[in-house]
Amino acid sequence: MSLDQATLLEDLTEPQREAVCHVDGAALVLAGPGSGKTRVITRRVAYLISLGVPAWQILAVTFTNKAAAEMRDRVDRLLPPDLPGRRGLTVATFHGFCARLLRDHATAAGVSPDYSIYDSADQRAAMKQALENAGLDSTNWPPQSMLAQISNAKNALQSPDDFRAESNDFHGRMIAKAYDAYQRILESNHAVDFDDLLRHSARLLRFDADVRGELQDRFRYVLIDEYQDTNHAQFVIANAIAAAHGNLFVVGDPDQSIYAWRGADIRNILDFEEHHPGARTIPLGRNFRSTGHIVRAASSVISNNRRRKAKELTTELEDGSPIKVVRLADEHQEARHVVDHLRALSEEGVPWRSMAILYRVNALSRVLEDHLRREGIPYAIARGTAFYDRKEIRDALAYLRMLANPADDVAFRRIVNTPTRGIGESTIKRVEAAAAASGRSLSDACGDESLLGEVATRSRKAVLGFARIVAEWRREIAGGDSTGLGDLVSRVLRESGLERPEAAFESEEERQRQANLGELVSAAGDFVPPSLDGSEGGTIPLAIALREYLESVALVSDADAIDSESGVVTLMTLHAAKGLEYHSVTIVGVEDGLLPHSRARESDAELEEERRLFFVGMTRAERDLLVASASIRTVRGMRQATITSQFLAEIPDEHCERHDFTDRWHDDDGGDDDDGYQIEYDDDSVDSLAGAYSPGTVVRHAQFGTGVVSSFMPRGKVHSVIVDFKVVGRKTLVLEYANLQRVGG
DNA sequence: TGGCCGTGACTTTTT
DNA sequence: GTCACGGCCA
Numbered sequence: 001m002s003l004d005q006a007t008l009l010e011d012l013t014e015p016q017r018e019a020v021c022h023v024d025g026a027a028l029v030l031a032g033p034g035s036g037k038t039r040v041i042t043r044r045v046a047y048l049i050s051l052g053v054p055a056w057q058i059l060a061v062t063f064t065n066k067a068a069a070e071m072r073d074r075v076d077r078l079l080p081p082d083l084p085g086r087r088g089l090t091v092a093t094f095h096g097f098c099a100r101l102l103r104d105h106a107t108a109a110g111v112s113p114d115y116s117i118y119d120s121a122d123q124r125a126a127m128k129q130a131l132e133n134a135g136l137d138s139t140n141w142p143p144q145s146m147l148a149q150i151s152n153a154k155n156a157l158q159s160p161d162d163f164r165a166e167s168n169d170f171h172g173r174m175i176a177k178a179y180d181a182y183q184r185i186l187e188s189n190h191a192v193d194f195d196d197l198l199r200h201s202a203r204l205l206r207f208d209a210d211v212r213g214e215l216q217d218r219f220r221y222v223l224i225d226e227y228q229d230t231n232h233a234q235f236v237i238a239n240a241i242a243a244a245h246g247n248l249f250v251v252g253d254p255d256q257s258i259y260a261w262r263g264a265d266i267r268n269i270l271d272f273e274e275h276h277p278g279a280r281t282i283p284l285g286r287n288f289r290s291t292g293h294i295v296r297a298a299s300s301v302i303s304n305n306r307r308r309k310a311k312e313l314t315t316e317l318e319d320g321s322p323i324k325v326v327r328l329a330d331e332h333q334e335a336r337h338v339v340d341h342l343r344a345l346s347e348e349g350v351p352w353r354s355m356a357i358l359y360r361v362n363a364l365s366r367v368l369e370d371h372l373r374r375e376g377i378p379y380a381i382a383r384g385t386a387f388y389d390r391k392e393i394r395d396a397l398a399y400l401r402m403l404a405n406p407a408d409d410v411a412f413r414r415i416v417n418t419p420t421r422g423i424g425e426s427t428i429k430r431v432e433a434a435a436a437a438s439g440r441s442l443s444d445a446c447g448d449e450s451l452l453g454e455v456a457t458r459s460r461k462a463v464l465g466f467a468r469i470v471a472e473w474r475r476e477i478a479g480g481d482s483t484g485l486g487d488l489v490s491r492v493l494r495e496s497g498l499e500r501p502e503a504a505f506e507s508e509e510e511r512q513r514q515a516n517l518g519e520l521v522s523a524a525g526d527f528v529p530p531s532l533d534g535s536e537g538g539t540i541p542l543a544i545a546l547r548e549y550l551e552s553v554a555l556v557s558d559a560d561a562i563d564s565e566s567g568v569v570t571l572m573t574l575h576a577a578k579g580l581e582y583h584s585v586t587i588v589g590v591e592d593g594l595l596p597h598s599r600a601r602e603s604d605a606e607l608e609e610e611r612r613l614f615f616v617g618m619t620r621a622e623r624d625l626l627v628a629s630a631s632i633r634t635v636r637g638m639r640q641a642t643i644t645s646q647f648l649a650e651i652p653d654e655h656c657e658r659h660d661f662t663d664r665w666h667d668d669d670g671g672d673d674d675d676g677y678q679i680e681y682d683d684d685s686v687d688s689l690a691g692a693y694s695p696g697t698v699v700r701h702a703q704f705g706t707g708v709v710s711s712f713m714p715r716g717k718v719h720s721v722i723v724d725f726k727v728v729g730r731k732t733l734v735l736e737y738a739n740l741q742r743v744g745g
Numbered sequence: 746t747g748g749c750c751g752t753g754a755c756t757t758t759t760t
Numbered sequence: 761g762t763c764a765c766g767g768c769c770a
Contacts, residue, residue: 063760095760120759144755194760262759361757424746557760575758597757613758636756637761 005050008043008078012036019282020044022249023051026242026276028227028269029251032313033298033619034289034581037251041223042071044249046078048221049085056088059219059241061097063226064559065552067579068093071225090219094234095194098201099551100530102192105211109204112190114405114547117554121394123147123193125410130181136174150179154195155231155263157202190407198233205240216244226579227252227272231263239275248276254309255302258575258613260605270309285312289581291320291623297655298618304650305608323618323625323656325648330632330639331364331589333661335371338586341626342377342569345584350624352378354583356570358617360595364588365571372569382562382572388553392498392513396520397553399492402443403473404546409435409442416442419497421466427459443470469495480542482532485549486525488542493517524549574617585621590614590629591642592694614647627651631662643694698743699723706743 009017016036019029020043031037041060049055062068072091079086092100099117106113118126127143153163160183164176186192192200205212222242224230227250230238242248250272257266273279287295295315302308324341328334342355357368357379365381372379387393395418401411417423434452435445445451447467452460473492480488493499499517529548532538559576574587574595589595596610618625629644693699697709707723723740 093760197760258758259760261757363756420747422746426746555760559759573758594757599757609758634761 005047008047008050012039012043013284013286015282015284015286016040016043019284020047022280022282023048024245024247026246026248026272026279027250028272028276028279028281029249030281030283030285030309030311031251031253032283032285032287032311033253033256033616034287034295035284036288037225037284038071038074040284041225041251042074042078045071045075045089045223049079049083052085053221054085054088056090057218057220058089058223059097059221060089060091060223061094061225061238062091063093063229063579064557065093065096065555066557066560066562067225068096093555094230094237095197095555096551098197098237099555101201101204101215102197103547103551105204105208108208108211109200111192111200112405112407114190114407116189116191116401116405116408116411117197117551118186118191118193118410119554120147121389122191122410126185126189126191127178127182130178130185133185134177134181136178141174141178146175146178146182149175150182151195152263153179154193154199155233157199157233157236188407189409190405191410195233198231198237202233202236202240205237212240213244215241220245221247222249224248224250225252226256228254228257228266228269229259229264230268231259232265232268233263235265235268246276253311255305255311255612256578256616258578258609258616260609261600266307283311285314287313287315287619288317289622290315290619291317293319293322293655294618294621294623294625297323297625297651298615300652300655301611301618301647301650302615305611307605307608320623323627323651325627325651325656325658326629327644327658327660327662328628328630329662331367331630331634332371334588334628334630335367337661338368338588338626338628339371339375339377341586342584343375345624346377350583351567352569353564353567355586356572356577356580356582356584356620357586357588358572358574358577358620359588360574360597360613361589362573364594368571368588378568379571380561380563380566380568382558382570382576386561387516387519388556390513390516392516393520396489396493396498396517397550399496399498400489400546401550403470403477403492404543404550406443406474407441412442415496416446416466421497422462423459423466427455427463430454431463443467447471477542477546481539482529482542482545483539484542485527485545486521488546489524490521493521527552574613577620578616581620581622583622584624584626585617586626586628587614587617588628589633590627590645590648591633592645593642594633595645595647598696611647614645627656693740693742699740700743 009020012020013036016039019027019040022044029037029040031040045058045060048058060071062071068091072089075089075091090097102109102111102115103113106115124143124147127147128138131138131141131143131146158166160176160180163179164173167173167176186196205215219241222238224238229252238248238250250269252269254266254269257264257269260266273281290298292315295313299313326337328337338357342352345355346352359365369379369381388397395415398411398414402408402415405411413428416428431442431445431452434454435442438445438451440448440451446463447470449460449464452463455463473488473495476484476488476491500514527545527549529540529545530552531544531548532540558572562570562572562576562580570582595614596607600606600610627648629642629648631642632639633642634640693709698706699709700706709723
């Protein structure tokens with residue numbers, strides 16, 4: 001049976017059709033929000049297959065597992081079940097693809113085939129160890145910030161040596177030192193971090209002609225989604241595979257580039273035509289998602305960015321209702337307002353699952369949650385990693401990880417005495433010393449009695465006993481196949497003592513923990529290893545299945561947890577919302593310092609990225625968009641006055657209704673009695689003073705000299721500010737009496 | 746050896 | 761306000 005090409009093309013616009021029918025050569029599809037991007041990608045894959053290109057020659061790369069799953073599914077539905085050549089399409093995330101590549105070519109890539117993938121918590125532990133080894137004090141050299149700078153280096157494909165060569169100041173040299181020490185720890189633990197997945201793959205493709213040739217031969221057609229968010233390593237990977245045949249088809253939107261902080265290089269998409277002379281560029285500017293007010297307002301906001309490829313965004317849908325821009329007294333009023341709004345929509349028949357609440361920082365979800373819960377509105381927070389962040393789950397996974405990778409001392413150390421089995425800190429120290437002296441891993445050393453001379457007799461028994469069960473588990477892994485994964489996990493949990501059936505009589509928390517472990521067992525039991533690849537009834541060795549399972553767990557993202565079918569309101573960060581759409585979208589906390597974020601106001605480039613983030617949020621809405629801010633917000637337990645985001649002023653008045661509810665302070669039953677919307681902002685008192693003395697403002701005081709405002713608070717009829725003075729330090733002053741002068745702009 | 750309690754630091758976004 | 765770590769006590 002063949003695939004009817006006319007059906008694939010019939011409901012497409014002209015530019016969409018052009019993109020779908022593009023076959024050979026490089027192409028750049030500039031896909032504005034809501035322009036049918038996913039449709040174009042899936043149709044093109046199906047179109048290629050209809051031309052006789054076998055599916056296994058096509059590689060499609062997305063950003064999240066969820067996007068990959070959706071794409072696979074949609075292509076699948078376009079293809080007749082008995083179509084020859086429909087099997088074997090590769091749809092993967094960059095990280096997933098690279099993890100697989102490194103496993104298949106471990107030796108060539110210079111990694112151990114049993115490598116572990118370290119998540120951010122593991123990275124922090126490794127970095128702390130590295131700083132200690134390098135003789136750096138972690139107060140002066142915060143692990144988090146060291147990791148961030150190392151991450152940047154890795155994304156730019158710099159090795160520790162490259163990095164050192166480029167660092168000529170003291171600070172840079174110290175980071176180079178930490179990078180080197182950190183990398184040694186990863187190596188000795190047979191571990192890679194997220195960035196290494198990309199970096200090692202890029203290096204492999206660049207320097208190993210055999211591997212490169214193999215991939216180039218196999219993947220004749222390469223598609224990359226969200227190309228604006230690729231970093232240098234990803235750029236190298238994509239281009240290396242496509243170099244031989246030049247069939248690189250990328251889709252993206254520079255206006256939705258929101259990952260520069262993670263090394264994404266917007267030039268990859270802006271300079272695509274220079275990298276690929278003769279490339280075809282196809283702009284998709286027509287928006288099919290949102291009503292007129294929303295599209296035009298978003299378009300207007302984003303036009304304030306100077307560094308962009310100007311692109312017209314149009315819609316043929318009706319204007320719809322104007323955007324609601326509301327200001328509330330504080331975050332509780334804000335949450336209450338949002339809840340009322342969503343309830344009203346629900347009463348009009350909009351299902352909960354078509355509503356989303358977006359925010360810049362995760363911390364804002366809490367107040368919203370409280371109010372949603374109190375009001376009985378079903379909701380879910382997009383936090384895919386939440387389950388895997390629980391202590392008991394991390395413990396369980398550490399067991400599995402040290403079983404799969406005996407060199408993983410970080411995992412081993414985590415669980416060697418969890419639950420407690422009489423192997424205390426001093427015992428571990430001694431085993432560690434013995435392991436280091438003999439060049440063995442911790443888990444190895446534990447099983448070797450001859451190395452444990454320094455260990456007290458009683459502890460030695462405990463250590464050897466533990467080593468014995470570990471050896472038994474490893475034996476089961478070596479002899480089993482993929483059908484035994486669930487049983488393996490269940491056995492390890494039981495025999496390790498993590499699972500305690502008697503806990504049913506203990507606290508609610510403990511019962512919850514046990515339930516979580518049970519969930520982990522069933523998840524492992526249901527896991528289908530990707531390399532089984534649809535071959536029904538087949539099996540692969542248990543060791544490989546375990547490795548693939550751990551890999552899939554390590555690569556889950558928050559966005560993966562979003563279930564549009566679940567019938568609940570979704571709460572998530574603006575970042576996680578990329579690529580999604582909802583009938584109704586609420587963006588909260590649109591205040592100066594939050595959006596744009598205070599940590600991202602240093603440069604125009606950062607400000608523009610914040611604006612793109614707001615743009616992404618706005619364009620998630622199909623018909624209803626509510627943008628809220630609070631005039632007072634509690635940050636870190638301190639109530640602070642805020643000023644509205646500059647982005648709000650960029651929404652043209654003809655596309656929005658502005659309401660100020662800040663004087664409804666005492667109306668706390670938040671009832672239906674406030675119909676009398678006030679259209680005008682009364683921009684007096686708190687707002688304008690807060691604006692003049694917002695945190696960061698430089699001021700001069702007659703006695704204390706100059707300083708920087710650190711916070712601003714209304715105090716009844718007066719206002720007080722906390723100022724960090726250069727000479728005398730932190731002072732709290734009453735604005736009305738202090739006679740401060742603002743310095744500079 | 747293990748658990749508890751107090752103090753200190755810190756919060757952007759995430760594969 | 762929250763979390764993580766270190767010190768102290770049982």
